[in-house]
Amino acid sequence: MKRITRTAVLTVGALIAALGLPSAAAHAADDLPRVDLRVLVVSDGGPAVDAIAAELEAAGTPYTEVDLTRSDRPVLDAGFLADTVDGRPRAKYQAVVLPNDNPFPVNSPEMTALAAYERTYDIPQVDAYTYARPEAGLRYPVDGGYAGGVDGVRAEVTAAGRAGPFGYLDGQVPFEDNSPTVGESYAYLSTPVAGADFTPYVEAAIPGGTGWGSLVGEYRHDGRRELVVTFVYNQHQQQFRLLARGIVDWMTGGVHLGASRNYFAVHIDDVLAADDRWDTELNCTPGDVDCPEGEGTPDPIRMLPGDVDHAASWQDERDFTLDFAYNGAGSVDHREGNGGADPLADRLIAERNRFRWINHTYTHAFLGCEQDTAVVPWRCATHADGSTKWVGRTAISDEIATNRVWGETAGLPLHNDELVTGEHSGLKVLPQQPADNPNLAPALADNGITWLASDNSRDPAQRRVGPATTVSRYPMNVFFNAGREAEQVDEYNWIYTSRAQGGSGICEDNPATTTCLPAPLDTATGYTGHIVPLETRIALGHVLANDPKPHFIHQSNLAEDRIAYPVLDGVLDGYEALFADNTPVVNLRMKDIGAELQRRAAWADALREGQVTAYRTGGTVTVEAPDGTNATVTVPTGTTLAGDAFGEAYAGRASGWTRTAGQIALSFTLPASATDGTDADGPAPDAKTPDAKTPADGPAPDTRVPAGVRDHVPYTARS
DSSP: OOOOOOOOOOOOHHHHHHHHHOOOHOOOOTSOOOSOOEEEEEEOOHHHHHHHHHHHHHOOEEEEETTTTTTSSSSSHHHHHEEEETEEEESSSSSSESSSSSSOTTTTTTHHHHHOOOOOOHEEEESSSOOGGGGTTTOOTTTTTTTEEETTTTEOOOHHOOOOOOOTTTTTTEOOOOTTTSSOOEEEEEBBOOEEEEEEEEEETTTSSSSSEEEEEEEEEEEEEEEOOBBBBOTSHHHHHHHHHHHHHHHHOOOOOOOOOOOOOOOEEESSSSOOOTTTTTTTTTTTTSSTOOOOOOOOBBOOOOHHHHHHHHHHHOOOOEEEETTTTTHHHHHHHHTTHHHHOOOOOOGGSSSSEHHHHSOOOOOOOOEETSSSSOOOOOOSSSSSSSSSSHHHHHHHHHHHHHHHHOOOOOOOOOOOEEEEEEEGTTTTTTTOTTTTHHHHTTOOOOOOETTTTTTOOOOOTEEEEEEEEESSOOOOSSSSHHHHHHHHHHHHHGGGGSSSSSSHHHHHTOOSSSSSSOTHHHHHIHHHHHHHHHHHHHTTTOOOOOOEEEEESSTOOOOOHHHHHHHHHHHHHHHHHTSOOOOOOOOHHHHHHHHHHHHHHHHHOOEEEEEEEEEEEEEEEETTEEEEEEEETTEEETTOSSSETHHHHHHHEEOOOOTTTTEEEEOOOSSSTTOOOOOOOOSSSSOOOOOOOOOOOOOOOOOOOOOOOOOOEEO
């Protein structure tokens, strides 16, 4: 159904005059305007605009941010928005993001200029968080709608939303409700004004009523298009993370620099070795450095052959591959103590092609400073002159090389340029070891290591260590020294309860980073009732944030009670319930994750330094960048580059990396559907939404914002 475009307030000639453009140049078919692939973000410091800006930045989509709270900001006039390049009219921004439908004073010339710009170049506008009112195409909430908290609400994508910008979702958009005592989300639910050309994309049932109200919808009026969002959010909340891709897709028409995927990878450390067990009486781990030497009796946890079979079957069922970081000495030692037998190693070797494998060093030795474990916590041993005693280059190299030889002898399908050191050792560890072991980089070079795992909780930024580049991994709060649920809960209580409750008091001593539990968890129910849902939510948050960094747990978590699987299943089940089949989880091995992060960093640098120029002219997208630049682009499926289909299909679009060569610009040809309007134009408004009369007035917009708002970023021209 073709929508009716309302008559513009200004004539076309007047609009062109307002923008300083010649009429013939702006509208002649043989001289189409150029639209730069850059978004204008107009911010008032609120969390909703900041969230959209963060989404653009994470995807690698350039934007310019104007801070309305600064007196020295530029004025949004015709010259700021458009000009002429080589005789061709140029729109400097492909989309506009505003804090609400009109953040300027009444009769503001800036809003007039923006409206004229949007009409002339067909530039869409996102109202990041606006009050439901007739100016935004919606009835006031007091007229049969709702204004209030929406914690725990399950919104739904309408048929129009699924056929349009939110087609990657399965239907439901659950709103977070993480605390019964804290209001986390606020919204206005309302229906379109009678006669308005308004298409709801995401709706929720109106509390106390029988109808549905719009949370996200498209309003077409006066020759302009607005995406009207009527709930407040920040960049970390799940409801925004689910909708962020669609918001960007809508505003760009599916044509923009940058790309986004949903990634999940899980590393299983210490495979073949045994992990020391938490002692619930001593509140430490005998055999490890958190117990005084000689205290307690070690009771190691080690997988059995049946655990291998379970892991392989689980992978098949989930269509997901685990990464096994192995220690060969674990098998050698086991055979020496068991008459040459090691059923676990035999089973793993027989099933070796079912898993991905990573060198985790031979004995899992600590490869940083030499540890003095006579004290708890440990400290670095020193020479007589006070200098640090470091593990030597030869010892580090032997750990890497010996484990590699063991793996090659066993026929493991290794990638010899990947390495996970034991406890990420060799890299800096605060507070005891504030610098990398200076012998680490040479040993990595000796063994051809180019990808080195690091702990994201203490070393989050990708960096170089000699020849290697780090790949930060998220530690899951499923402990290495727990094979049973009761052990996990007991240690969790020790860490996260106060001294008065029988805990360690760590949470009291570190209130900025650790929150105390209100009461100890029940050892029988605390794991499934508290820890699993929390860890699932945290990991799923990483998956939804276009973040490829892997997570890591330990082989002990696949043994005994197999406590890892409820969390992993929670992430994958939760994901499958939210996303359509065209948006699968991307499951990469470590070196591919490292390469993705490395390309992103280089792309961000190229944008920041102004080395990339990209624009759309009709059905052609041109990207110019220095020779050898890896560029990332999202386009409609069916787009070609040099005559060949471009990119990989994901979430209803095609996207990927491509390298520039010489002085030749990349020229993408969009499919006809992206130029004749059929790709962006969705179906008629959803039948659930009735017409409504326009009220005379309504309440003022709610000004509350959720907790966790980041500091405002001042005006910058971001690339």
